[in-house]
Amino acid sequence: MENTIPDFLKEKLINQYGQSEFEKILEGYFINKPVTLRVNTIKSNIQEVKEGLKKENIKYDEVSWYKDALILPETTEEILRKLSIYEEGNIYLQSLSSMIPPIILEPKEKENILDMAAAPGGKTTQMAALSNNKAYITACEMNKIRAEKLKYNLQKQGVGTVNVMLEDARRLSNFFSFDKILLDAPCSGSGTDNVKQTNFTKELIEKSIKAQEQLLDKALKILKPGKTMVYSTCSILKEENEEILNKVLKKHKASIQPIENLLDIPQLPVTIKGTLCVKPTALYEGFFVAKIKKTS
Ligand code: SAM
Secondary structure (H helix, E strand, C coil), X not given: CCCCCCHHHHXXXXXXXXXXXXXXXXXXHHCCCCEEEEECCCCCCHHXXXXXXXXXXXXXXXXXXXXXXXXXXXXXXXXXXXXXXHHCCCEXXXXXXXXXXXXXXXXXXXXXXEECCXXXXXXXXXXXXXXXXXXXXXXXXXXXXHHHHHHHHHHHCCCCCEEEEECCHHHCCCCCCEEEEEEECCCCCCCCHHHHCCCCCHXXXXXXXXXXXXXXXXXXXXEEEEEEEEEEECCCCHHHCHHHHHHHHCCCCXXXXXXXXXXXXXXXXXXXXXXXXXXXXXXXXXXXXXXXXECC
């Protein structure tokens, strides 16, 4: 089958990144990516997981910027799902790009953290692990079936202190106040395989933009002054990323905090300095991450 994406997306990407970068992005979309996993440090540790993989003769590579992540170049998700380390919740299958937002947010013990769009819980469980299972996390999800999947994953991963809220996060009361917020926003998925699906349409992008704007506005209302949040999407279109930040940050006293320490990750140019746009490659899916501080 020919490797194609919709014409309107091709046009947007060429406009945004130029022809030669576009061709690399296209290659990234169509190369099969290896399975990647995150060690669930609530239940296990990297050494134990490596030993479990060795016992099964499964080859792994390390990830320079994250000691708890592994790349498994020669196996499949299906094989991994049958292993005891998977069944017991010692690992979580997660793309490398999607591990970045929680690392940037740096959740700590006893902090009150909101995960605004949480299911199926890859980043909720990662934030729990990063805070030694001691942050107070509220995980909000508006889709009932996805919220059930989130609860299942929380339990399987041994996460203790998460309160799941089945709610449209845009409607959260302004009386809430959080120390940190992760807004891993609903998006078109233009950094991922989703570009090959029939539901990848201009309308999906428009719908995502509307939700992203409203969700970010709410996040900045309920974040405590002086505290930080992370905005992320698996889109590489600036209308879902930098343009959302430009529109919403204008209405609040908030500023971008530069992301500086992830130099090994392939990146696309960004229009707001200090934000990070991961380039789709053989290893990474396209992703956007911004750290924002509410100044007052
Ligand atoms: N953070 C998740 C993870 O790492 O596993 C992935 C989140 S996915 C990108 C976006 C999620 O947001 C979907 O599960 C979707 O149902 C949910 N969602 C979309 N709009 C929402 C809203 N207004 N309030 C709460 N959840 C929402």
